[in-house]
Amino acid sequence: MEINTSAINWQEMINNAWERRKPLWQDSNVDCFRVFHGYEEGSRGTVVEKFNDAAVIDYKRDIRDELPELAQALLSVFPFKNIVARGHQSLGLTLKERFIILHGTDTSAICNENDLRFMVKLDTPHNPGLYLDARDSRDWLIKNSANRRILNLFAFTGSLGLSSAFGKAAEVIHLDRSKELLPRIQENYKINQVNFETRNFLRGDIYKHLPRAIKAGKRFDGIILDPPPKVYQSRYAQHKTNGQDFSALIKYCTQLLNPGGWILGMLHRFDCSWDDFEEQVIEASGHALLPQHRLTSGIDFPESLPDKKLRVSIFVEKNDPMKKDGT
Structure with missing residues (x-):
């Protein structure tokens, strides 16, 4: 949906978006979700996310003059203790110019999602520590990790692997390239x-560790x-990595998977359809894997085009007895 950005009524748009998310803010088990998805709700390039009592505004169009009005609109629907705004680096502004504290003083928060708690840092240049569109994936992992040995690749702050651990996984191994992120994973565990x-x-x-793990005979019952x-x-x-590089990565992961294991793959690219993604994984696995279940983002990520949403596929071996409903 395209709207004349010169005449935005932030109060009206936030009110409408908040009402659409009523099932989420009425759910006592969830206090973190995307409040406003501007790509479909009236201000392309602007999103607002709620992490308990903190709100983070991300903007790719320079709306600094409009931010006080947007903050007041948010405060009218929820008593946020902290509201920060972060401009995208493509705006050509310094970090100091594009990061603005609009309300409150805290730069961290702890939010809750289906019995799990996550620490987020509001002043980070990118995601504060929890990808909200993966809520259903975390729920699936809680329900499908019991007694399994799990490998969490590109772990970030560990929310997916932590979900497996919370779901009684026998062991969870996290791998990430950033030394700053590993302590944050441990913090979430604590x-x-x-x-x-x-x-x-x-x-x-990852391209160093996975071949070593294969050579060492490591095996896992689930790979994220x-x-x-x-x-x-x-x-x-x-090879020269391309996009999310699933073709190469799946070849490694297939060799690390125990019989009866699953791979949860998350597609973020807009230039690839869900069907094409699954076909790519099937081909890369040598037809050893088949997609058995699909997940996506929730009602707080409205998209008129399905391929603009997060697309998640769970792949299992051809003879795996896992049912298509993910049980």
Whole structure:
């Protein structure tokens, strides 16, 4: 939906968006969701996300003059203690110019989602620590990880792997390239009182670690594969990485999967359809894997085009008895 951005009525748009999310803010088990998805709700490039009593406004169009009005509109629907705004780097502004505290003083918060708690940092340049569109994926992992050994690749702050651990996984291994993120994963484990061993939090290049794990005979009963929209180039990769690089990564993961195991793959790219993504994984696995279940983002991510939403597929071996309903 396109709207004349020179005449935006923020109060009206926030009121309408808030009403559409009534099932979420009435749910006592969830206090974090996307309040406003501007791409479909009236201001392209602007999104607002709620993390408990904190709100984060992300903007790709320079709306700095409009931010006080937007903050007041948010305060009219919920008593936020903290509201911050973060402009995209494409605006050509310095970080100091594009990061604005509109209300409150705190730069961190703890939010709650279906019995799990997550620490978020409101002043980070990118995602504060929890991708809200993966809510249904975390719920699926809680229900389908019991007694399994899980590998969480591109772990970020660990919410997906933590969901598996909370779901009684036998072991969860997290792998991420960033040394800053691994302590944040452990922090999320601590606030949920979930036991962990520091040796299960690995920092390193995925193209270095996966071949080593294969050679060492490592095996897993579930693999969470959530690469960023564009995977980094690696001196350990024997190819030029392309996009999320599923073709190469699935070849590794298939060799690490135990019989009866599953791979949860998350597609973020808009230039690839859901069907094409699944066909790509089937081909890369040598037809050893088949898609058995699909997940996507919730009502707080309205999109007129399905391929603009998060698309998640669970793949299992051809002879795996797992039912298509994910049980």
